[in-house]
Amino acid sequence: MFHSMSSFEDSYQRPIVSVDLAIFALTAAGLEVLLARRGGAPFAGAWALPGGWIHVDEDEDLEAAARRVLRDKTGVATPYLEQVGVYGSAARDPRGWSLSVTYMALISLDAAALQQGGNVIDVAWSPINGEAVAEPLAFDHAAILKAAIARLRNKVEYSTLPVHLLPEAFTLGELQAVYERLLGRSLDKSAFRKRMAEVDFIEPIEGEMRRASNRPAQLYRLKQARTTVFFDRTI
Template sequence: MTPTIIQTIDVVLLTIKNDKLHVALVKRETPPFQGYDALPGGYVHEQEDNDCLDSALRVLKNKTGIRPPYLEQLETFSGKFRDPRGWSVSVVYFALVSLNVIEAANNPQVSLVDIDDLKDLPFDHLNIIKTTVNRIRNKAQYSSLPCFLAGETFTLPTLQKIYEICLGDTLNKVSFRRKIAEMDVIEEIAGALSRQGASRPAKIYKLKPYYLEKLKTLESGL
């Protein structure tokens, strides 16, 4: 008799709220753990999905109303104890979006929880989130991935703050700006300034078009 293996997709959707990393959780509508907050997830649809990325995009859209510009595969979690229904395999993806993207979706089933306030979650979702945060902290040291948390436009002070939140550490202003310049992924919006309080107006930036298009291919490894 061929054993039945549960094949699912889970997505870790992270954003920044109140200067802290938050994860999007949704209420489970069916057993097991019905009514509990958990990561957006679902079964692989063999006839509908061409691959796991298709599954992840479909699941995230159905559960949250969001289609992110960037989705990266984290890793595969498997075992006979992670799901009370039996032996299971879950391919996990993660995405970073600005807070306004989640607010615009306005899905009442979605709640944002500070990653430092997470307690027990269904299945192995707490471990999955911790693994994702570790991946992001690692990639923030050398990549432009945190830029997706900034929204369509941003100032350099705002972008530096986002990197610091992702890294969990403060950064030297000069070194940070040198690193951003070397990556060559953002450009100034001519004539646009952010005026906040009595401080000096800050220039406003956006991702360069060619780089934004590259990221929209949803390829990992950036």
């Protein structure tokens, strides 16, 4: 005896599936993450990581869904994006069994134009202190954020990842400052510049300089958009 497709589908409950983003930027205060205040149940009024449902008629794959959510919330279309993990259980969402595919994005603060809409009534940058933010987060987003922060800080030690927190044009001094702020320690200037030259991932912008107090500084850019190079040893 064969069941119709509709009766077959009705016999299985589908989990709630969303894409959630830990969107990082560097401000004058340090590393911050974008939070969205929820306008409806569950957790109405609580802060959470920005996210959204997968649009099966629009999103080609998971990364496309993540890029759409990011674009909708920040206006940024081509950031550094990396999947952090998949989180699922029967208890994380009171509406039922749910699954969250989580990404982290690194963007330059000056490129972001924060937007709200849908179930979001406010968006704001929140400083990261240690492995968390001051605000209690909805669902299991505190644990997700902790994992994303750990991933980011670990990669700073052996990759060019921090460059994605800078504007499109930057000086070597600004690049070193980003590393130092994320690592929480000073780096030797000559050793840092030697390492950057070795991995060969940036190029000078011909004729572009930034005026400084002592002498103009050469501006650089990524050789290839969204490039991330891994070092053979920690910085």
